[in-house]
Amino acid sequence: MFKKPNLYRGLACVFAFLLIMSLLASSVLEENRTMVDQTFKTNSQLIVSEKDDGSLYTAFIPDSDFLTDGKLDMAKDEAVHKALATRIQEEGSVLLKNENKALPLAAGTKITVLGNRGYSAAGGGRGGATVTPVAGMEQAGLVVNPVVKEIYGGLRISNPSPGWASNKTLDFQYDPSETAPQKLEDANADYKESFKEYSGAAIVVLGRGNGEGADYRPGAEGVKEGVGSRNALALSTNERDLLSVAKQNFDKVIVLISTVSPMELGELQDDPEIDSIMWIGHTATFGAYGLGNLLAGKANPSGGLYDTYARNSMSSPAMRNMGHYELSNADQIVRQDTSSVGTRGTDPGFTHYVIEAESIYVGYRYYETRYYDAVFGQGNASVKTDSTGIYEDSKSGWNYAEEVVYSFGYGLSYTTFEKTIENVTWDKSAHEQIAHVTVKVTNTGSVAGKTSVQIYGQAPYTDYDKKNLVEKSAVQLLNFEKTDVIQPGQSVTVTVDADLQNLASYDEFGAKTYIMENSDQYYFAVGNGAHDALNNILAAQGKTTSDGMDYNGNAKAAVKWTYDTARNGTVDAFTFSLSKAGVEITNQLKYSDWNDYEPGKVKMLSRQDWAGTFPKTYENMTAPALMVQHYSGKVIDYHTKENPDSADALAAVKFDQKTDLKFADMKGAAFDDYRWPEVVDAMSLEETVLFAIKSGRGFAAIDSLNFPIGSYAENGPGTPVWVTEETKNPAPWGISKPEGSYTLGTFPAFCVVGCTFSPEIAHEYGRILANDAILGGKPMMWLPGANTHRTPYNGRSEQYYSEDPVLTGVITMEAAMGAIAKGGIVTAKHFAFNDQEMHRSGVGTFMTEQRAREVELRAFQIPFEASKYDTAEKDAGMLGVMTSFSKLGGIECTVNEGLLSGILAGEWNYNGYIVSDLKDDLDLMPQAFLAGLGGYDWRTESDDIDPYKDVEFFRYDAELLKAMKEVCHQKMYVFANSSFMNTVNTSTHTVWNMTWWRMAYIVGIAASAALTLIALVLYAIAAAKNNKKERD
Amino acid sequence: MAENTRKLTVPAWFVAAGAAIGVLALLVALISCTGEGFGMKELPMVALLTLAAVLLCAGILLIARSRGDNVFVTVMVFLMVIALAFCVYQMIMGKSDVFGTVLFSDLEKGYAPAERATWLGVVSIVMYMAATLVTAIGAFCTLSKKA
Secondary structure, eight states: OOOHHHHHHHHHHHHHHHHHHHHHHHHHHHHTHHHHHHHHTOOSEEEEESSOOSOTTOSSOOOGGGEETTEEOHHHHHHHHHHHHHHHHHHHOEEEEEGGGOOSOOTTOEEEEESGGGSSOOSSOSSSOOOOHHHHHHHTTOEEOHHHHHHHHTTOOOOOOSSTTSOOSTTOOBOOOOOOHHHHHHHOTTGGGGGTTTOSEEEEEEEOOOOTTOOOOOSGGGBOTTSOOSSTTSOOHHHHHHHHHHHHHOSOEEEEEEOSSOOOOHHHHHOTTOOEEEEOOOOHHHHHHHHHHHHTTSSOOOOOOSSOEESSTTOSGGGGGOSOOBOTTGGGOOOSOOOSHHHHSSSBOTTBEEEOTTTTOOTHHHHHHHHHHHHHTOTTTTSOOOSSSSSOOOSSSOOHHHHEEEOTTOOBOSSOEEEEEEEEEOOGGGTOOEEEEEEEEEEOSSSOBOOEEEEEEEOOOOHHHHHTTOOOOSOEEEEEEEOOOBOTTOEEEEEEEEEGGGTSEEETTTTSEEEEEOEEEEEEEEOSSHHHHHHHHHHHTTOOGGGTOSSOOOGGGEEEEEEOOOSSSSEEOSTTSBOTTSOBOOOOOTTSSHHHHSTTSSOOOOTTOHHHHOOOOOOSOOOOHHHHHHHTTOOSOOOBTTBOOOHHHHHTSOOSOOOSOOGGGGTTOOTTOTTHHHHHHTSOHHHHHHHHHBBSSEEOOBGGGTBOOEEOEEOOTTOEEEOOOSSSSOOTTOOOSTTOEEEOOOOSOHHHHHHTTOHHHHHHHHHHHHHHHHHHTOOEEOOOBOOOOOSTTOTTGGGBOOSOHHHHHHHHHHHHHHHHTTTOEEEEEEESOOOOSTTTBTOEEEOOHHHIIIIIIHHHHHHHHOTTTOOSSOOOOOOEEEEOSOEETTEEGGGOHIIIIIIIIIITOOOSEEEOSTTTTGGGHHHHHHHTOOOBOOOOOSSOOTTSOSGGGGTTOHHHHHHHHHHHHHHHHHHHTSGGGGGOOTTEEEEEOOOHHHHHHHHHHHHHHHHHHHHHHHHHHHHHHHHHHHHO | OHHHHHTBOHHHHHHHHHHHHHHHHHHHHHHHTOSTTOOOTTHHHHHHHHHHHHHHHHHHHHHHHHHOSOHHHHHHHHHHHHHHHHHHHHHHHHHHHHHHHHHSSSTTTTOHHHHHHHHHHHHHHHHHHHHHHHHHHHHTSOOBSOO
């Protein structure tokens, strides 16, 4: 049976198999070489500049606080990150309640910390050390009960979240997993004995996790059986029992709330046995040091809340339409290709929708406006709108005090401040669109401290508005500043510039642009949060508690103001109809509203009649034919091989033109530099298409321009990056870690940064991230998140700052500008409407254009227009943006021409890099480029452009080719103005490096091929011999 | 029929088993690609290669039975091993995206359709490897009793 020829035949088969496996290894390794390099600490490709003309590493250099003698000093690096994280936590934690001056605690106070989250740092980072709240307290000089600490140390604590780590199926139910007191007793029956010695205070740390990929599910069905709470954001039985232990055994009970998903804190606020409540968000790396300083009185709280904390987290109108809604005719929706992650995602969403019938009334815009109308007795505001008991906590009639626990912007200090408006100036003769609001701030307490100066505005709700369905919030944040430390008794004046654009309203149905009205009924106010500011406005309008207010406001903290520039009639539809770039603003978002497809189908919430228009839940909606077409991805027509553009049109699009220019010659070039067309026309069709498409971690090379292939983007904080040290042209500042890796710094959750209300901190945040980018060699950062929080249940709130677009926008702008000044390509995400994670991969978010512009898009508009920094010398606009997985209405954001070309590139004059999220909507690629998208988050580095066979696919549409060439222009402009230029000169090119794994597969291929051949030859010889023998 | 099959050696049935396992692997691969968004553009090629392996197997058995284990059988066994090995190649390349997200990130952790696409993909790949191995083992032996 075993003959010689068979042996060779068998060996040939085995070697052939090994040959194919070696080829497989080569494909897999090369396609993922960045990740492979990261894992094996290798450098498979080097960016090499043959000539050193002195321009390398001169574009952007790290700041001196990272360096010693010109070299990276990791101790200094850590100190910089630690100092900012500590400061963010000190100024971003929010003191919500502080009876009997329970806080701060004296140094050396012996305390007992209860609750899982006291012993494990929450959120914020993918790498680097994390410091637990208890460690932060100890660092600040508080003495923590060691007996209880030991018990928690033995519990192997994890903080569950609804994100990646959870089950994403629709039956996901949450359990905060707080340890029951009985378990503490089981671990140590006498643990309460230790309370006697550590009786200075009980600090109970409660919280919720938060994460990308899934939401909390609203209502009782979103909570695991036996948890004992009415929904995921209400206190559980274990949490209440833990509080009982604290209240029964300690005179002083302090509760720390570690969450970014607004929990229901009403019972804590009402409980006289709970002395203090402090919101701390997620402290992540180093933030706990700031927390310790606050508790020990080494720092004074000055943060304000990022979101409204409602008594019932289900009570906002947005909660009536949040979750799982699939079109009843989903089977009619056919996408060309659903294999790309963006359309598959974590749960397919391209047949789902959510109706945002709450209109502009998100967060405090709802609660405060309804309160205002209730005080005035208008719009049926006091009529209960929930008969189920699920959504409202008001006992009889709608009552603000029964609905809201802590308002947006609210926060206490260890001292007290009085804030009054001194004056408002506005030079209308200069056509200025900024009102300068000067506020006098006096420290009326006994401790030094900082405070935020939040300026709110109120526009009158007029008959014109009612006729044209313009909605207006009774109060809205216009801008803010933060004071320096103010000593007791000291007064300072702070001037805050309020952009009137943020007070103007988008009139979608009447003027079809932004309007202001000739009226003397505008108000500016300062206050401790939105509610306080509104009460101050009400006080200025003569209202008191006898009119139904919950407390009397301070009329000196509000100012009545007149707007009177309307040219004709009472409505000024001109002044704000031009963007800061001078582009006409008009309706761009057709099909964002279900009513655009089926007029009158959806009733939007209106102040005209709160009770009558309060949203119902829109379930089982049937998409009309045009919506089916849009959902199926048929939005923009384009030419293909079967239906090509005219030959003349195609011939007019030039490729492969001669030039002496190299990419490096464009260092620092303006977007409209006259040389760009020459540079772009020099690229071949293949270079153009690949460079346009591949916009993620793997960027394609442009050999004709000496633009090197590489991985230039990272997710920002916490991402470890592998730094090339073996390059011929190493950075002069070097990397001191022996293994050559560098972890981008981590900071407390984005919400905590928002709560600082500090433009200065945000700017410093951006500066440090950009330094990280220079040191890590990754100029592109996919952050910050500039979406707004629609509901408390969004799993991804941690990555976004606030429910308010102005707070979000200003903090984003400052962080971006801090980074841009150091050559960082900040890529704000997710443009736009990532309003829920459930079915996020394609969910259609339906809303009015007014809502889209005033709530969602304003948060992006502020950093993108960045007028504060736009100077004659430098166009300081943003350089990057990432689109969302969502649809706006029936149209994917990636192919929404009005959104990308009309508003982003048009009105906001944006010229930078626009990348999709995670290969989203690959099947719509030609339409996306025509709509204005600038490429895809491409995770691999092969030339495979699946699902398109090759670059030839794109050569039949002249407009598509022009769009792709323009994308190349935009991307090169962005790189040319970034720290990327540190590593590029005219002689730069990519060199492949022989790593051990590359050597291994090459040897594998060569050896197995050779052995296969030898075995086949030996088989042939042996078989021939055999045959001869048989013949003989 | 029985007489015909007696002309084949036991290892010849290894080759037949290789083809049978290949067919089963294809069925598992098909099921692993049924979830919305979990299709695989390489699937038609995998099916084609499996079909080729089955036809080659039929050819091998036919020739081995009628004309003995000759050079044609060798060529077909060699091609059959290559076809099955390329199925492994195509399956791994086709599943690399979902493997990456499920096995090397938290991106789709806990999402049943993704996990099903992953684990059935793994099973299919293992089966194709087993099919290749079994066929290769057969290749070491004489497949026909006929001289």
